[in-house]
Amino acid sequence: SRVSRVICASPDSDHLYAFGIWTYKPIRPTPVDYELLSLFGLIFQSLFNDMVLVKKLRATNKLLAETSAKMANVESLAAMADMTSGVAHEFNNIFGAAIGRIQLMRAKGGDDKLQSDLGKIEKQLLEGAQTVKRIQQFTSSAKYKKPEMVDVAEIVRNCADPTVGSFVKLAESRNVTVEVSVGMGEAFIMGNQADLATAIDQLILNAVENATQESTVQVTLSGDERQIKLTVTDKGPGIPVANQKKVFYPFFSTKGTRGAGLGLAIVHGTVVRHDGRISLQSEEGKVTTIHLAFRRAEHTGDISEISKRTKKAHNLSILIVDDDEQIREVLSDMLSVDGHKTTICGDGPSALKELSGRSFDMMITDLGMPGMTGLELSGRAHKQFPKMPIAMITGWGNQLNQEELSAHGVKAILPKPFHLKDIKSLVQEMALAAS
Numbered sequence: 121s122r123v124s125r126v127i128c129a130s131p132d133s134d135h136l137y138a139f140g141i142w143t144y145k146p147i148r149p150t151p152v153d154y155e156l157l158s159l160f161g162l163i164f165q166s167l168f169n170d171m172v173l174v175k176k177l178r179a180t181n182k183l184l185a186e187t188s189a190k191m192a193n194v195e196s197l198a199a200m201a202d203m204t205s206g207v208a209h210e211f212n213n214i215f216g217a218a219i220g221r222i223q224l225m226r227a228k229g230g231d232d233k234l235q236s237d238l239g240k241i242e243k244q245l246l247e248g249a250q251t252v253k254r255i256q257q258f259t260s261s262a263k264y265k266k267p268e269m270v271d272v273a274e275i276v277r278n279c280a281d282p283t284v285g286s287f288v289k290l291a292e293s294r295n296v297t298v299e300v301s302v303g304m305g306e307a308f309i310m311g312n313q314a315d316l317a318t319a320i321d322q323l324i325l326n327a328v329e330n331a332t333q334e335s336t337v338q339v340t341l342s343g344d345e346r347q348i349k350l351t352v353t354d355k356g357p358g359i360p361v362a363n364q365k366k367v368f369y370p371f372f373s374t375k376g377t378r379g380a381g382l383g384l385a386i387v388h389g390t391v392v393r394h395d396g397r398i399s400l401q402s403e404e405g406k407v408t409t410i411h412l413a414f415r416r417a418e419h420t421g422d423i424s425e426i427s428k429r430t431k432k433a434h435n436l437s438i439l440i441v442d443d444d445e446q447i448r449e450v451l452s453d454m455l456s457v458d459g460h461k462t463t464i465c466g467d468g469p470s471a472l473k474e475l476s477g478r479s480f481d482m483m484i485t486d487l488g489m490p491g492m493t494g495l496e497l498s499g500r501a502h503k504q505f506p507k508m509p510i511a512m513i514t515g516w517g518n519q520l521n522q523e524e525l526s527a528h529g530v531k532a533i534l535p536k537p538f539h540l541k542d543i544k545s546l547v548q549e550m551a552l553a554a555s
Contacts, residue, residue, distance in 0.1 A: 215249040216537035217446035223540040224453055249537045269417060272348050273307040275317050276300060276341045279324055287325040295334045298324060302341045307348045309414045311394040319390035320350070323410060326384055327354035330408060343416060350412040358404035367400065387412075436551065440464045441471040441485040441497060442513070447536075451484065451513075454543045468492030468500075475501055480508060482550045487514035495528055502529025509550040513538060 149157070222242045226235060280300040291298055327337045331354040338353045359367060368388035391398040391412055402408040438460050442448045445466070452462040463480070465471040467489055475483075483501055487494040498510050511532045512525065525533065534546050 212249070212536035213444045213447055215245055217444070217450050219245050219249070219537045219539065220447075220450035220454060224450070224457070227457065227540065245537075267310040267312065269308050270311045270313050270316055271306050271308055272316065272320075272350065272414065273302050273304055273341060275313070275320055276302055276339065276350065278317070279320060279339065286321055287328045290325070291328045291337075294328070294331070296328050296331045297336045298328065298339065299336055300339045304341065304343060307341060307343055308417045309348055309394065309396075310417045311414075315390045316394070319387045322384070323352050323387050323412075326387075327352045327408075327410075330354050330356040332356050346416055348414045348416050350414075351409055353407055353409040355407050358406055358408055359400070359402040360404060364400055364402060368398070384410075436460045436481040436547065437479075438462050438547070439471060439474060439480045439483040441466075441468065441483065441489070441494065443467060443486060443489040447486070447513075451543070454540055455547065457540075458544065458547070460547070468494075468497040471497055472500060475504060479505065482509045482511065482547070484511045484513060484546075487512055495524070495530075498525075498530050499528040511546055511550055 219242060222238050222245070226238050226242075229235075230238075277300070280298070287298065290296075324337065324339060327339075331337050335355040337355075338351075340351045340353075342349050342351075368384050387410075388398055391414075394414060396412060396414040398413075399411045400408070401411070438455055440448055440451050440455075440462055441464075442451070443466055448464045448466065452464050455462050463474055465474060469492060471483070471485070474480075483498075485494040485497055489497075494512055494514070498512065501508065502510060506529070508529075509531045510529050511534060512530050513534045513536060532546060532549055534542055
């Protein structure tokens with residue numbers, strides 16, 4: 121056979137297509153043949169365009185279905201977060217009051233047997249409070265938060281600070297060395313600072329828990345112009361192949377009764393919400409490495425932490441506002457031990473009434489209160505007394521917007537349950553801010 125003539129060649133924005141006529145022997149097409157072939161070419165072009173359109177529509181429908189499923193999952197997680205956060209807040213009130221009372225009893229002294237028993241009770245309560253904190257971290261990371269420029273390199277460096285990482289005490293008790301290597305000056309991505317810090321801290325804590333005693337956990341940050349890569353490697357028993365896909369599931373744990381199964385679920389959820397990738401490599405009896413990868417962003421707070429600085433502060437007049445009677449009373453007793461004068465109120469309106477009658481050196485308020493929230497109270501109090509430092513104690517975890525807090529005059533935050541030493545540091549910090 122031989123090709124007689126190419127009849128049509130027509131491009132569109134994405135494709136180039138053509139058709140031709142093959143014959144066994146040469147022919148001379150007539151004008152009618154050309155008309156018929158031109159008509160056939162138009163039909164062919166229309167059919168081809170329809171095929172391309174159907175292909176694009178199928179791809180679009182698939183993408184829409186995947187996006188819809190992801191949105192439904194996010195909404196479900198957010199609803200679960202709201203419900204769980206409310207329950208966690210109530211537990212934090214209970215733990216806070218109980219721990220505070222026990223610490224006050226221990227501060228008063230007593231025989232060794234009583235001190236030992238109180239210490240054991242306190243330890244159990246603190247473990248319960250830590251479980252509530254993990255739940256809050258998991259649920260708060262399920263909520264959408266406005267992304268901002270975050271330096272992952274700074275977060276990883278902070279993890280090496282013994283006063284920051286939650287894994288430090290466990291690493292010391294198990295003689296596990298955590299080696300942190302940051303191979304770049306800065307590593308900016310778009311995300312949420314608090315969520316990423318929690319996820320990285322949990323990732324290192326998980327590695328320390330899995331590592332064998334007297335071994336080393338290696339934390340390495342690297343990257344290029346497009347990606348930021350974080351790897352955490354521990355020398356431990358490894359993870360069986362059958363369990364490697366399950367380790368990121370909520371409430372799945374390889375640690376038996378020692379684990380709640382939320383740590384790596386928090387990490388996985390945070391990484392996915394930051395458009396990152398997470399993967400695991402593990403050899404049984406050797407090493408386990410978890411890889412994180414994020415897209416690098418182009419580089420284009422008035423709220424203070426409770427610091428370790430000391431300043432003598434005595435005879436301060438402090439207004440305490442909390443709708444929980446036990447929390448109000450234990451806070452008052454803690455502050456009275458240091459010689460401060462306290463006035464307690466159960467809601468915002470009564471606190472505003474106290475403020476209208478006299479001045480206070482500082483105000484400590486709860487966030488979640490019926491009627492008038494602690495944030496509303498802080499805003500009105502700050503407007504009336506702009507120089508009075510305000511602290512907020514909350515059982516809602518890290519679900520607070522720092523810019524909004526600052527606009528309402530809040531200078532420091534302290535999570536429930538709190539310790540006696542935390543209250544002392546809080547007052548010292550507030551007195552320093554007011555000076």
